[in-house]
Structures are given as structure tokens and as C-alpha cells.
Amino acid sequence: MREVRIFELEHGEPTAAWRVARPSIFKVISGEIWLTVEGDSKDHWLAAGESIELPRQTVAWISAGQAGARFALASGSLRSATRPAPRMPVLNWLPRWLGAA
Secondary structure, X not given: OEEEEEEXXXXXXXXXXXXXXXXXXXXXXXXXXEEEEOOOOOXXXXXXXXXXXXXXXXXXXXXXXXXXXXEEEEEEOHHHOOOOOOOOOHHHOOOHXXXXX
């Protein structure tokens, strides 16, 4: 079973920190998101349609761009998690329920 949650962030809202309980896909639906993952040396600016995989127990910090943002966080059981093949574009392996396939 998978769980998909939709969130909205307004520009100017405080940066939020999340601890990811299960492996998840973070996908921007509209606007822009600034995302940084604890322990990662770089920040990510994600635009509408872009996504990133967040491993279990990751702490992610997020904030919305100038126009605010809407995003989905999708997670599933470890048994049903889909892994990308090496060098395969993300859009080729994202589950259909994220609307990317």
C-alpha cells in the first residue's frame, strides 16, 4: 500500500524540517521548493514536475519560492519500493500514481 500526501507552502512561511519515516518520493506539483537534506553537501531547487528520492530516516528542510508551492510526498512499504536503474532518468521509473509516467 502507498500513501500520497499533498502539501502547500506559502512564500514566507518558516522553513520546515521533516524526518522521513519511510523511503519517499518528494515531487513538486507547482511553484518552486528549496530542499536540503541533512548530511548532503548541496541544496536543491526543485521546480514543478521535478522530484527527489528521500531515504528512510533522512531529515529534510524545505521552504517555498516566491510564488509559494504545492508538492506531494509519496511513500510505500519497503517491499514495494521501486528503485531506479543506473543512469535511468527519474521520469522513467516514477510510479504512475505520481503522474509522471
